[in-house]
Amino acid sequence: MNHEPDFIGNLRSELSNWRPWLDRTIVLGYAVTAGLFVVGFTIATEWAFSLFERLHHAAPWALLLWTPAMTAGIVWATRRWFPGAGGSGIPQTKAALDPAVPAERRGLFASLRLTVAKIGLGVAGFAAGLSIGREGPSVQVAAGVMQHARRWLSPDSTIDTRALLIAGGAAGIAAAFNAPLAGVVFAIEELSGRLEARASGVIITAIVLAGLVAVSAFGNLSYFGIIRVPPPGWNLLGPGLLVALACGMAGGLFARLMVASLTGSPQRLNRCRARWPVRFAAIGGLLVALIGLASGGATFGAGSEAVKQMLAGHDELTPLYTLLKFIATWLTAWCGVPGGIFAPSLSIGAGIGDGIAQLTEPALGSALIAMGMAGFLAAVTQAPLTAFIIVMEMIDGHSMVLSLMASAMLASLVSRMISRPLYETLADHMVIAAAHLPKPSHEAPRTRRA
Structure with missing residues (x-):
């Protein structure tokens, strides 16, 4: 009772x-x-x-x-x-x-x-x-x-x-x-x-x-500000589907490259990285610098400012920028520096959305950019709920909840056909590697004095 x-x-x-x-x-x-x-x-x-x-x-x-x-x-x-x-x-x-x-x-x-x-x-x-x-x-x-x-x-x-x-x-x-x-x-x-x-x-x-x-x-501001999008209609279905599929394939490929690079798969370049990690990092840094100079500086850093300008209608991210940002982010991570991929992933996804908008329906640019950010981030992380909510809160895009959710879910599903879960795979690799490390000195058994 x-x-x-x-x-x-x-x-x-x-x-x-x-x-x-x-x-x-x-x-x-x-x-x-x-x-x-x-x-x-x-x-x-x-x-x-x-x-x-x-x-x-x-x-x-x-x-x-x-x-x-x-x-x-x-x-x-x-x-x-x-x-x-x-x-x-x-x-x-x-x-x-x-x-x-x-x-x-x-x-x-x-x-x-x-x-x-x-x-x-x-x-x-x-x-x-x-x-x-x-x-x-x-x-x-x-x-x-x-x-x-x-x-x-x-x-x-x-x-x-x-x-x-x-x-x-x-x-x-x-x-x-x-x-x-x-x-x-x-x-x-x-x-x-x-x-x-x-x-x-x-x-x-x-x-x-x-x-x-x-x-x-x-301040209590959205990360990318408030975007204005037209009321979603059937004209968003085709371009939105293209964005989700493209982000799913690109994000799955990115995750697969990251897994292969960071788990030390038996490849010639990874053997070089393991043997000469500092030299490998210097070469990677040089390639990142060359890519940045070739893109006019657009690929340097997180890429958040470029996304803000594009969402405000002041700039466009060309397909070449998107490809170069993809490569620069992968090379940076492969070098082994401390740094995340969330913001660069949002930038790459925005570029995919913008490119498809220019090919199909430029008036839907802001909506497709947002869907691209949610889709690519979901594909890379295979965490669709987190991805679409992050983007929704970053752009104050409550009017796009269903569109962002659909893009994230579909892109994540496509990615799962291409790559293992990125963070889970890397975490398992770290746990296995840690198990083979010698015990810390404070774990060593103490001997009593006579």
Whole structure:
């Protein structure tokens, strides 16, 4: 027989023990700190890329020395001191959540030390003009901050490290994109597979507080502003279908290239990369610089500014730009520098949508660009719900919910026929590699003195 909750009794029970309230306060403090780290990372990357742009405008050909040298230095420092900071950061967070990883090994993938390294090396990547984003790294940055809270919580606290890692990753996405709903969906679809009742409160709290910090710093604005699209009709069906299919195939190919490149498949170039990683990075940086100069600088950095201009109707992304951005992003990731692919993927998807709009129905340009962003991101990550919600919140595109959802779902389905899930495959590779590493020195058995 069900009884009504006893409000007074429950309140007395809650207030009778101060320790759970102290644990909650600690988590709140760390959530705010995670938001501050992501905001600081954002400001630092924007500052670093502005310095790069000044160099680009002042002495373009100097980039043929600057970008390769910076790329080689970043890869050398990453491999020498912070191997867990390389790449996007999302696979590392997923690896830290893997049940096969012992608690003492989680620091290989998420820690305060890696958080600081990720920020510093990521900022250096933007200063080099590499084709990277900050959103994926923000996941590892915030997760590294949040998991540190566990050492201050009571031993019998119901808030475990897994919940803190998921909350940090979700908060990182929410703060980076100013998209709180996307943070929740990302936690379910990409990190945990489900939202456990005992973790949901921590996740929502982290997202809200980290999001409030980001809003306080940058304002409550959509990432790409508000786009104006004509009312969707049957004239959107054909071009929209083309965009979804093209993004699915291109995104699947991109994911397959990334998996083959970053898991060290037995190919001649990957053997060279394994033997001479710093030289390989220097050559990759040189190719990225050449591509950037050939594109008039359009492929340098995340590509977000080009998308903003295009959505505002001030610019177009040619098919050549889209191809070059695709190659530059792949080469940058292959070098092994710390940097994400979310923002570059949105830029590539926008270029695909814009190109199909110019061929079919230019009046639907804004709508097809948005569908391209959702479709390509969904194809690369194979996380369609997260992709379409991110784009919807970034463009304030609630009127396009069904169109964005359909594009993301179809593109993801096509991608699954071409490639394995990118982040899951990379995370599994990291877990296997970590299992073969020697035990940390503090794990070595101690001998008693006679």
